[in-house]
Structure formats: C-alpha cells, structure tokens
Amino acid sequence: MASYTNYVMAQSLEEAYALNQKKSAVIVAGNMWLRMCGLRRQTAIDLSKLGLDAIEETQDAFIVGSMTSLRALETHEALNRETGGAFREALAPIVGTQFRRTATVGGSVYARFGFSDVSALLLALDAQVELYKRGVVPLEEYQRETWDRDILTHVRIPKGRRAGIASVRLSKTDFPVLVCAASTDGETLRLVMGARPARAMVVADGLRLTADLQDWEALAGSVPLGTNLRASEAYRRKIAPVLMQRAVQACLGGNEDDH
Amino acid sequence: MTIEFTLNGRPVTAQAHPADSLYDVLRALNIASVKCGCETTNCGLCTVHLNGKAVLSCSVPAPRVAGHEVVTLEGLQQEALALGACLADEGAEQCGFCAPGLMMNVLALARENPAATDAQIDAYLAGNLCRCTGYMSQRRAIRRYLDSLEVRA
Numbered sequence: 001m002a003s004y005t006n007y008v009m010a011q012s013l014e015e016a017y018a019l020n021q022k023k024s025a026v027i028v029a030g031n032m033w034l035r036m037c038g039l040r041r042q043t044a045i046d047l048s049k050l051g052l053d054a055i056e057e058t059q060d061a062f063i064v065g066s067m068t069s070l071r072a073l074e075t076h077e078a079l080n081r082e083t084g085g086a087f088r089e090a091l092a093p094i095v096g097t098q099f100r101r102t103a104t105v106g107g108s109v110y111a112r113f114g115f116s117d118v119s120a121l122l123l124a125l126d127a128q129v130e131l132y133k134r135g136v137v138p139l140e141e142y143q144r145e146t147w148d149r150d151i152l153t154h155v156r157i158p159k160g161r162r163a164g165i166a167s168v169r170l171s172k173t174d175f176p177v178l179v180c181a182a183s184t185d186g187e188t189l190r191l192v193m194g195a196r197p198a199r200a201m202v203v204a205d206g207l208r209l210t211a212d213l214q215d216w217e218a219l220a221g222s223v224p225l226g227t228n229l230r231a232s233e234a235y236r237r238k239i240a241p242v243l244m245q246r247a248v249q250a251c252l253g254g255n256e257d258d259h
Numbered sequence: 260m261t262i263e264f265t266l267n268g269r270p271v272t273a274q275a276h277p278a279d280s281l282y283d284v285l286r287a288l289n290i291a292s293v294k295c296g297c298e299t300t301n302c303g304l305c306t307v308h309l310n311g312k313a314v315l316s317c318s319v320p321a322p323r324v325a326g327h328e329v330v331t332l333e334g335l336q337q338e339a340l341a342l343g344a345c346l347a348d349e350g351a352e353q354c355g356f357c358a359p360g361l362m363m364n365v366l367a368l369a370r371e372n373p374a375a376t377d378a379q380i381d382a383y384l385a386g387n388l389c390r391c392t393g394y395m396s397q398r399r400a401i402r403r404y405l406d407s408l409e410v411r412a
Contacts, residue, residue: 007260007277007322031318032300035280044277048323095301096386098313098364173301173385 002035004044013132013151016045020149027151029067029107032099052106052153055079062157063130066106070094070118073105079157083125083183084251086163090121090181095173106152112143112199115175117167119143120194122155123202124163124181130154140202161185164250166243167195170230177231180243182251184209189251191219191244196236197228213248216241264324266290267334273321281307281319285331292332292359296388303387304360306367307331313367315386332359338366342404349400353391361387365401373408380405 004026010016019025024042028034052065055076062079073079074091094100094117108118109129119139127139132151139155167179179194189207194200203223207213220240227233262273262284273284282305285293293316296304305316308330316329332339342362346352361384368375368383375383380401381394389397 002278004277007320009322028320031280031320032315035318036299044320046320046323092382096303096364097367097383098303098306098315099300099318099386101312102314102318 002038003040005042007044007046009046009049011049013050013153016047016050017132017151019043019045020151027110029110030069030102030104032103032107033111033113034107047106047151060159062159064105064155064157066109066152066154067104068106070100070103070105070108071097074100082159082162083157084162084164084253086121086125086165086181086183086251089250090117090163090165093117093167093169093173093176105155109139109142109155110147110152112147114197114199115195116200117165117176117179117194120179120181120192120200121163121165122157123194123200124165124183124190124192125157125161126183126190127158128156130156143199143201161190162251164247164252166246166250168239168243175230178225178236178239178243180240180247182244182247184251189213189248191247193223193225193240193244196223196225197230198224198226209252216244220244260322262321262325264326265328267330275321277322279321281309281316281321281324281329284321284324285316285329290331290333294356294359296357296360301386301388302357302360303364303384304357306360306363306387308363308367311370313364332363335363335366338369341407342366342400345400345404345407346397349396349403351392351396351400357387357389361389361397365404368401369405369408373405375405377402 026041027045047067052067054065056063057078070091073087080088108116122139128136129139129142130136130153132153134150161183163183165181167176169176176195181192183190191204192200193203225233225236260275262275275284294304296302300318306313307316310328364384364387
C-alpha cells in the first residue's frame with residue numbers, strides 16, 4: 001500500500017518543480033502503475049490542475065500535454081489521420097477503455113516502462129519531450145536516462161511520418177511479449193523494438209525503403225533481447241523478424257491481419 | 260483529509276488518507292457495487308463514471324475527485340434494471356461478481372456509441388474480465404440492450 005503524508009494539487013509548474021526537488025516527493029500522473037508500487041513518500045504531487053491534458057496541433061507537430069490520457073490519443077482524429085491510425089492500433093490493446101481513460105502519456109514516457117507500447121510508438125515517430133527546466137529533449141535521448149526530478153510537461157509528435165505497430169501478447173489486453181513499431185517519412189524507415197523486455201529502443205533508422213528491406217533475420221539478430229516471466233530470449237528472437245515485417249507492412253499502407 | 264464531491268447526484272463529504280483511491284472512499288461510504296477483483300488495475304470490477312466517463316476507481320487518486328461528479332451503479336438503478344434483465348435473460352449472470360463493473364462500462368458505451376457493432380462492443384469492454392463465462396452470453400445481452408435503446412429512441 002502506498003502511503004503519502006501530503007497530497008498536493010500543484011497550482012503551478014514552479015510549485016510542482018520546487019516540491020519535486022526532494023527525494024521524499026513523487027509525482028502522480030495516471031496512478032495506474034504508481035499505486036501498485038507501495039511507495040512511502042512525504043509528498044505526492046498532482047499535476048491534474050495545470051492544464052496539461054490538451055492535444056494542440058501546430059503546423060509541424062502535435063503538442064501533447066503530459067497528463068493527456070491514452071484514450072484521448074487513441075481517439076484523436078487528426079493525430080490518427082497523420083500517422084495512419086497508429087495511435088488507435090497501438091493503444092487499443094492496452095488493458096481496457098477505462099484504464100486508458102486515466103493512464104497518461106506523461107506517466108508512460110517518464111517511467112520508461114519496459115513493456116510500454118506507448119514509448120515504442122513515440123520513439124518510432126521520433127517524438128521529443130518537453131521538460132519544465134531543461135527544455136526540449138529528443139525522446140530517444142530521454143528514454144535512455146535515469147529518472148530525474150524535472151517535470152515532463154509535453155510530448156511533441158512531429159508531423160510527416162506514418163507509423164505501424166505489431167506486438168505479440170499471451171492474451172488480449174496483457175502486456176506485450178515483444179512489440180515492434182515502424183515509421184516512415186515516405187523515403188526511409190525507422191524501427192523500434194520494445195518489451196525486449198527492457199526499455200524500447202531504436203534499432204534502425206534511415207533504412208531505405210527499397211534497398212534495405214531484405215533481411216529481417218539479420219536486422220532482428222542485432223537487437224538486444226532478454227528473458228523474463230513472459231518469454232525467453234530465444235522465443236523473442238524467433239518472433240522479432242516477423243513483428244518487424246508486420247510493423248513495416250502496417251506503416252507502409254496497411255496489413256489487416258497483423259493482430 | 261476531507262474530500263467533497265457529488266456521489267450519485269448528492270453532495271458528499273468523505274474522509275480519506277492522502278494515498279487513498281476513489282475506490283477506497285466509495286467502499287468507506289458503503290457503496291457495495293464497486294469491487295476490487297485484481298489489485299493490478301485491469302479487471303474492470305471497480306468501474307464508476309467520473310464526470311460521465313467510465314474509469315477504474317481503484318486508480319483514481321481520491322483527492323483528485325474533489326469537486327467532481329461520481330456515479331456508481333447505485334445511481335443508475337433504472338438503466339441497471341433494464342440491462343440486468345437482458346443479462347439474466349441471456350444467462351450471462353453466473354457468480355455475478357463482475358456484473359456491476361461490466362454494467363457501468365456497458366452504460367458508458369451506450370452513451371458514447373449506442374449503435375456499436377459486435378466488434379466495437381468487444382473492443383470497448385475488453386477491460387472487463389469475467390472468469391465464469393466465455394463472454395458470449397454477455398455479448399448477446401448487450402446487443403439486446405443496445406437494440407432496445409434504439410427501438411425506444
């Protein structure tokens with residue numbers, strides 16, 4: 001059971017940031033995972049009153065507030081139009097509609113969950129994160145870092161890329177055993193593998209659509225994979241090239257039987 | 260801490276610990292329809308409507324509910340009766356433990372997408388687990404319930 005001495009509804013980012021500089025503080029986002037961690041903390045900091053739950057479309061990006069729900073991303077028309085329905089495809093398998101209505105994109109991205117479908121897709125789309133003090137950082141860089149005490153305020157999803165995602169799950173709505181996300185700008189491909197079971201990572205970028213799409217086995221062979229309760233490394237190795245191929249097919253224009 | 264919110268149309272004042280969830284608060288208020296079936300945020304049994312949207316009350320921090328509207332099955336008796344009759348008629352009720360959470364999500368679906376196809380019903384309700392049935396009887400019952408709304412509309 002989690003235990004907090006104080007629960008603070010932050011009134012400003014500055015207040016949230018100041019409170020969060022103490023190791024005895026924790027930020028509460030969707031509280032889907034956090035509630036199960038049984039943390040004992042002095043101060044829980046709530047960001048829900050800071051207007052961070054909007055998706056703003058600019059000329060070249062979607063600026064997504066960190067408290068935006070996965071359900072909002074899944075059902076956002078313009079975002080799905082831009083990415084070839086990738087958010088719908090990627091997020092629908094996550095637990096259930098009620099869960100996705102309060103799970104937040106910021107919670108997923110900050111935590112760098114190894115099992116995250118969300119991080120895999122955002123990495124494939126070459127997203128950036130916006131931190132209160134540090135500013136804009138590529139997600140690819142942020143994804144490799146340890147948890148810091150800055151505050152993730154927005155995720156920026158650049159326009160101009162379609163994406164596709166493919167995963168294997170032991171049962172529907174469960175965590176993925178392995179997930180592959182692919183995106184294309186029309187000329188080159190970017191491939192991400194997640195639930196390896198470690199954090200999602202970019203495994204290839206700038207692959208030419210015509211020349212480089214031959215040897216999935218070789219490409220998958222270079223991805224660091226491991227063993228956990230859900231599957232062995234050998235099993236992941238076996239399915240990795242297939243998922244890559246399916247994700248690429250999905251991002252290049254749809255393959256209906258990939259899930 | 261003290262939390263004031265609207266529960267089933269009435270203003271309530273509840274006492275909560277800072278790490279309590281909405282689920283804890285509702286149980287303390289003797290709301291018996293809301294249950295915890297998994298402790299891992301995925302079974303759907305604790306589903307309630309928060310500002311009209313179905314959410315898992317086990318993961319909503321209690322302090323976040325202050326000033327908002329919460330509706331449980333206790334507050335939707337008329338609709339619950341009609342949907343419950345459909346579930347009973349199709350033999351969908353076995354142990355019944357998951358029924359309130361399922362019904363809350365079906366009622367949310369009925370508002371959001373009353374003309375849902377079977378595939379849309381399945382996708383919408385994927386987060387409501389039932390360990391007695393194979394979901395087929397529920398789907399027939401939900402189909403019947405949604406169709407009955409259409410007839411009335």
